[in-house]
Amino acid sequence: MTPTRALDGIVVLDLSQVYNGPYCTALLAQLGAEIVKIEPFGGEPVRWRTVGEQQTAAFDLLNGGKKSLRLDLKNPRGTELFLRLVARADVVVENFTPGALDRLGLSYEVLAQTNERIILASGRGYGASSPRARQRAMDLTIQAVSGVMATTGRPDQPPTKAGPAVADFFGGTHLMGAIAAALYQRTITGxxxxxxxxxxxxxxxxxxxxxxxYLDSGGTCPERTGNRHGGLAVCPYNVYPAADGWVAILCMADRQWRALCLLMDRQDLADDPELASPPARVAQMDHIDDLVAAWTAGLARDHLVARLEEAEVPCAPVLGLSDVMTGPLVAADGMIRPVTDPNGRRTHVLGSPLRLGASAPVSPAPAPALGADTEELLGRKLGLSADDVRKLRDENVV
Structure with a gap:
């Protein structure tokens, strides 16, 4: 008997592209939902954007295990086929520019007329009440207007984009949560x-x-604090040099500070009443950072981390991408999973941070080639024959 998963039987029509929506549907796929990725004839932008005819690693990572249907939604026949799929689906996910779905004649009202149980999930840049609600948005522009760039970097340097695409992926994660809530509410309302x-x-x-x-300081706290705590409320809290790398160290509790002092062989600092509380240490942040850095600089990174962990001082080595990609996160059941596609190409797909004890994990599978599942999907879900699909191909509908 096949183990049940949290979203077994849920069918998701995925119109989304780039990172925001595809990560949302990747999470749903990891919980057992069937994801039908519907793309235009050229494929979604991330498929080809950097390496010509070869599928990009970004597309592979976000679309493992999904099925691909190529469909022209601007063709009336394509719209008709899509609505027939909607009648048999549970969720439609999209992150088009505002109004795009309406222009295609596929508003929520139209979808609900076809299937009153359908959930339309829209990833947007800005909230409906925002003055920018109708504006196009990408991760960079959202970082710019939300304060992320203003708070990233050092005080004496320009605002800086966060390295990760935080807006895209936070948005996708929240969208997945909204879908889960709507699926639950549907069990009550129908x-x-x-x-x-x-x-x-x-x-x-x-x-x-x-x-x-900002609020606690009456607006005087610097926006950009480098590797220090964002609100300058914790000290030590920084990235410190080791003899052969860097280590992140922080002390949230007084006991952690005392443990660090003992490791540094500085009982005098542990006993100093002027450093006995978080606010007191924050007031001498530069001095403490200099002391800690002078100590860490003389020790090898991994030895330093081992000593800190043994003393229960929060810390971690600063790892590069090469370290991550050759480390334990890359594994068959890890967050980055090696796979081989039907053509023998080795690539990677993302795993899921969602671990449910009663929902069996999904085995890693490669991302689909554009339109690879068109005939199978239209046959199984809509009862179309191979000849029917061939005619649709000849008419440039699929």
Whole structure:
């Protein structure tokens, strides 16, 4: 008997592209949902954007295990086929520019007329009440207007983009949560609904330390604090040099500070009443950072981490991407999973951070080639014959 998964039997029509929506549907796929990725004839932008005819690693990572249907939604016959699929689906996910779905004649009202249980999930840049609600948005622009760039980098340097695409992925994660809530509510009401998540709104909670620093200081706390705590409320809290690398160290609790002092052979610092509380240490942040850095610089990174961990001082080595890609996160059941596609090409797909004890994990599978499942999907879901699909291909519908 096949183990049940949390979303077994749920069918998702995935119109989304780039990172925001595809990560949302990747999470749904890891919980057992069937994801039908519907793309235009040229494929979604991330498929080809850097390496010509070869599928990009970014596309592979986000679309493992999904099925691909090529469909021209601007063709009336394509719209008809899509609505027939909607009648047999549970969720439609899209992150088009605002109004694009309406222009295709596929608004939520139209979808709900076809299937009252359908859930339309829209990834947006800005909230519906925002003055920028109708504007195009990408991760970079959301970072710019939400405070992420203003709080990233050092005080004496320009605002800086965060390395990860935080707005895209926070938005996608929240969108997945909204879908899960709507699926649950549907079990009570019997009806679907339209859910929306704005990237700008989803990323704001991650700025809690910086916002709190602004509020607690009456607006005088620096926006950009480098590797220090966003609200300058914790010390030590920084990245410190080792003899052969870098180590992140922080002391949230007084006992952690005392443990660090003992490791540094500085009992005098542990006993100093002027350093006995978090606010007191924050007041001497530069001095403490200099002391810690002078100690860490003389020790090998891994030896330093081992000593800190043994003393229960929060820390971690600063790893490069080469370290991550050759480390334990890359494994058949890891967050980065090696796979081989039907053509023998080795690539990677993302795993899931969602671990449910009663929902069996999904085996890693490669991302599909464009339109690879068109005939199988239209035959199984809509009862179309091979000849029917061939005619649709001849008419440039699929």
């Amino acid at each position: 009806r679907g609904q339209h859910v929306e998540v704005a990237m700008q709104e989803a990323v704001i909670p991650s700025l809690t330390s910086s916002i709190a620093g």
